[in-house]
Amino acid sequence: MLIREMTEEEKQKKKEVGAKVKEIKNKNLCPSCYNQEFGGLYTDYTDRIIYENEKVICFLEEYPRTPAHTIILAKEHYEDISEMPVEVGTAVMEAATHVTNKIKEVLGAEKVYMCTMCDDGRNHLHFQLIPRYEGNVIGSKLFVNERGIVVIDKEIIEKLRG
Numbered sequence: 001m002l003i004r005e006m007t008e009e010e011k012q013k014k015k016e017v018g019a020k021v022k023e024i025k026n027k028n029l030c031p032s033c034y035n036q037e038f039g040g041l042y043t044d045y046t047d048r049i050i051y052e053n054e055k056v057i058c059f060l061e062e063y064p065r066t067p068a069h070t071i072i073l074a075k076e077h078y079e080d081i082s083e084m085p086v087e088v089g090t091a092v093m094e095a096a097t098h099v100t101n102k103i104k105e106v107l108g109a110e111k112v113y114m115c116t117m118c119d120d121g122r123n124h125l126h127f128q129l130i131p132r133y134e135g136n137v138i139g140s141k142l143f144v145n146e147r148g149i150v151v152i153d154k155e156i157i158e159k160l161r162g
Helices: 008-026 031-038 086-107 140-144 154-161
Strands: 049-052 056-060 070-074 111-115 126-132
Touching (some): 008 031, 049 086, 056 086, 070 086, 086 111, 086 126, 086 154, 126 140
Antiparallel strands (some): 049 056, 056 070, 070 126, 111 126
């Protein structure tokens, strides 16, 4: 599968990243844009990319709630949907449809929920695809499942990219 339980060391690392993100937001900077320019904040996700188009990039979440929990990240900075140009929204939906179909085909997800939660401070518009599998709780309670750590399975990632 593409998820495992986090070790205590990984939980601590996640907390440290969270503290750094808070520092960056306190400086009125976007953590995603900061990471793209300077690096070192988030783990490199290039080996987890499963889809990309001219406006967005989709990659497996490092700390997923379910297997194949995916981030759809706008390439340009927008604070929230109200700033997003319609053509970016179209690109988001094209990506979401493609990735959802692949997750269902490759991993057998029953449903894939889509949400965005661009919370306090500067934030980079992104969407999350959270797959639901047989036996998972139905509905929004899935959004608060305990997070795990992504497992890189190159064969599955290649199928999701296909």
